[in-house]
Amino acid sequence: MRYLELSELKSDGDVGATDRDIPLRKLVGNGINSGEAEEYEDTAAFLMTTNSDDYHFQIQPQEEKPSKRTGTIWTATAHIITGVIGAGVLSLAWSTAQLGWIAGPLAMLVFALITLFSTFLLCDCYMTPPDSESGGPMIRHRSLTGAVKFFLGEKKQKICGAFVLESLYGCAVAYTITVTESFSAIQKSNCYHKEGHDANCRHVNTNMLMLIFGAVQIVVSQIPDFHNMTWLSIVAAFMSFTYAFIGLALGLAKVIENGMVLGSISGVPADSGVEKLWLVFQGIADIAFAYPYSVIVLEIQDTLKSPPPENQTMKKASRISIITTTIFYLSCGCFGYAAFGNKTPGNLLTGFGFYEPYWLVDFANACIILHLVGGYQIFSQVIFALVEEWFAARSPNSAWAKNWNLKLPMFAGFELNGFRLVFRTAYVVSATSIAMLFPYFNQVLGVLGALNFWSLGIYFPVEMYIVQNKIGTWTRKWAFLEFFSFICLIISIVGLIGSIEGLLKARLT
Secondary structure, eight states: OOOOOHHHHOOOTTSOHHHHHOSOOOOOOOOOSTTSOOOOOOOOEEEEOSSSSOEEEEOOOOOSSOOOOOBOHHHHHHHHHHHHOSGGGGGHHHHHHHHHHHHHHHHHHHHHHHHHHHHHHHHTTSEEOOOTTTOOOOEEOOSHHHHHHHHHOHHHHHHHHHHHHHHHHHHHHHHHHHHHHHHHHHHHHHHHHHHOTTSOOOOOOHHHHHHHHHHHHHHHHTSSOOOOOHHHHHHHHHHHHHHHHHHHHHHHHHHHHHTSOOOOSSOSOOSSHHHHHHHHHHHHHHHHHHSOOHHHHHHHHTTBOSSSOHHHHHHHHHHHHHHHHHHHHHHHHHHHHHHHGGGOOSSTTTSSSOOSSHHHHHHHHHHHHHHHHHHHHHHHHHHHHHHHHHHHHHOTTOGGGSEEEEOOTTSOOEEEEHHHHHHHHHHHHHHHHHHHHOOOHHHHHHHHHHHHHHIIIIIHHHHHHHHHTTOOTTSHHHHHHHHHHHHHHHHHHHHHHHHHHHHHHHHHO
């Protein structure tokens, strides 16, 4: 999963750095390019990545001057690829192993086509032309939730926002699990290197690692907000590509070392047909987690200059990005399965298919940790700011809403807020508790992927496109789009069922 800052996606050189970095502000309708009318009020701009591995929600401050859109097809392509490729790539070898040599690669190709098609629909929803009858204004839709409110109403916008917030919280749980696995893998890797590959290095107190990670996040979460996090985005992007390429390279090296391609057409065998079906469903959900990026589409598209029209440029960038990402995903998934066959680990870098070079395995896991430790706070700060602004508006005179200045010896002054202390601590404790209760990488990714694949990636783009283009009910085009949405809903349901079954089975055994 990946994240991108809204300030990175916007090409507004007219908004101050301080404003761009504030994680939560009310967005008020502002003027757009010269000759265009003032935009409607957009109360929430969400930014989220899927595979996600990462999600980022932010509400943009009011701009006093028109935005400068200078983005090109190449900047858009870079944003999409960076936003899509992340920790989810590490589960693709396991997913391929569950589906087999035919269904595994085919599933990745199908999800690539689905994602590309739904993205094309969303690209065409970016701009609403002037109303020829009433002479209404031309409107740019700069965020998914803003577009949902305009086309589908405030109720649907709240539902969309709820799914995004669920994804953000889910990321906190998934990040806790993944970081703990990586810490554990580094300890085991060093142990195997010193004691031999047959040594008993499997026992690591993961609960203690999670508690330590949670304690660190409780302390860090008390920072009121994060400013100037461009450097963090750059570091995180570099880290994600680094560990993904290391996983790909180690898989290829293992295939060469084996001198043969492992695996089968039917994939990993199971004790029964029903159990095999659950594993296939879970593998599908993990692939679903890796692809969609619908929530960042309009944000990226709003950075593009025109002519040519923004939707044409965004479609070309999406086509290039999906092709590139799919080649990378197929390489990671297929080389990982070819290297380990039926023993393919759930996480390519922590499941110990690779023992040597141990330092490279350690480095890859360190990259995962650096990527996700900062990402945890970036995504969590969004929820922190949203809840705290709501509390401040609801109880402005409460003692819990006041800031208290503290001065500790040898440290700079620090503002302590009672509500912030209690809420953020409770948030981290709850996320850590869930991670400790369900510390299962593949199953958790599958649940998150299944929950958000159809809802955020398919349903809202399809329904907005139908409204935008005034497609009549029961027409051929309407029937095709609704059938497409229904098929994707079935995929999400079976993926969710398989992932929940896997989660419960792992917990109870």
